[in-house]
Amino acid sequence: MVKRFRRGAETVSALAGVDLRVDPGEFVALVGPSGSGKSTLLALLCGWETADEGELAYLGPLADRRPDAFGWRDLALVPQALGLVADLSLADNVLLPARLSGTLAAEEPRARSLLTAFGVDHLADRYPHQASLGEQQRVAVARALLLRPAVLLADEPTAHQDRGHADRLLDAVTDAAREGSAVLIATHDEIAWGRADRVLSMRDGVVTEGAAS
Ligand SMILES: Nc1ncnc2c1ncn2[C@@H]1O[C@H](COP(=O)(O)OP(=O)(O)OP(=O)(O)O)[C@@H](O)[C@H]1O
Known part of the structure; x- marks a missing residue:
C-alpha cells in the first residue's frame, strides 16, 4: 500500500509500498522510528484513511467488507x-x-475483570480527566479487548506505563492472540518485541521482516 499526504507544496510519502499479512492467532510487533509511518499504517488498516495505491483485504468472516x-x-x-469518551466514566x-x-x-x-487485571477497578466511576494518562491508556486497551475482536490494532499501547503495568497489558494482548485475534501493535517497547510472534521494522514508509539491527 502507498499513502501520501500533502503538506502545502510538499508531498509526504508516509507509506512507500507496504506489504504485510497478519494471520488470526498471531501477535505482530511493528517497530520503527518516529515518523516512519506506523500510525499511518494502522489508520489504513482500521479504515480511517484509504490507500492511494495498493489494496487492503480482510479474509475469513471479514472478507468483502470495508474496515470503516x-x-x-x-x-x-x-x-x-x-x-476515550470524556463524559463517560472509565467503566462505561x-x-x-x-x-x-x-x-x-x-x-x-x-x-x-479487565479493569481489575489492569489495576484500574478502583477508578471505575471516575471520568477520563480524573485519571492519569497511564490509567486512561489501560482503560483504552480494556475497551479494545472487551469483545475479543478478530483484529486488534494498538498504537504504542504501553507508552505511558511502568514495566509492571506494561507487562500486564502485554499479557492481555498475548492472550488475545492465543484466543484467535490477529494482533498488530506499533511499539517502541523492546520487551514487547520479545513477546511477539513476529517483528516487523518500519523505516521511511517501508516494512521489512525482523527487528532492525
Ligand atoms: N495528516 C498528515 N498530513 C501530512 N503529513 C502527515 C500526516 N500524517 C502523518 N504525516 C507524516 O507521515 C509520516 C508518517 O507519520 P506517522 O504518524 O505514520 O509516523 P509514526 O511512525 O507513527 O510516528 P510516531 O512513532 O512518532 O507516532 C511523517 O512524516 C508524518 O509527518
Whole structure:
C-alpha cells in the first residue's frame, strides 16, 4: 500500500509500498522510528484513511467488507490519542462496545475483570480527566479487548506505563492472540518485541521482516 499526504507544496510519502499479512492467532510487533509511518499504517488498516495505491483485504468472516464498517467485535483499535469518551466514566468507556452491540449485561463481568487485571477497578466511576494518562491508556486497551475482536490494532499501547503495568497489558494482548485475534501493535517497547510472534521494522514508509539491527 502507498499513502501520501500533502503538506502545502510538499508531498509526504508516509507509506512507500507496504506489504504485510497478519494471520488470526498471531501477535505482530511493528517497530520503527518516529515518523516512519506506523500510525499511518494502522489508520489504513482500521479504515480511517484509504490507500492511494495498493489494496487492503480482510479474509475469513471479514472478507468483502470495508474496515470503516466493521464493529468492535470485528476490529478494535487503541489509538495513540486513546479516544476515550470524556463524559463517560472509565467503566462505561470499557463497556461502550458492548453497549453499542446490545450486549451490555453479558459483558459486565468481563469489563470488571479487565479493569481489575489492569489495576484500574478502583477508578471505575471516575471520568477520563480524573485519571492519569497511564490509567486512561489501560482503560483504552480494556475497551479494545472487551469483545475479543478478530483484529486488534494498538498504537504504542504501553507508552505511558511502568514495566509492571506494561507487562500486564502485554499479557492481555498475548492472550488475545492465543484466543484467535490477529494482533498488530506499533511499539517502541523492546520487551514487547520479545513477546511477539513476529517483528516487523518500519523505516521511511517501508516494512521489512525482523527487528532492525
Ligand atoms: N495528516 C498528515 N498530513 C501530512 N503529513 C502527515 C500526516 N500524517 C502523518 N504525516 C507524516 O507521515 C509520516 C508518517 O507519520 P506517522 O504518524 O505514520 O509516523 P509514526 O511512525 O507513527 O510516528 P510516531 O512513532 O512518532 O507516532 C511523517 O512524516 C508524518 O509527518
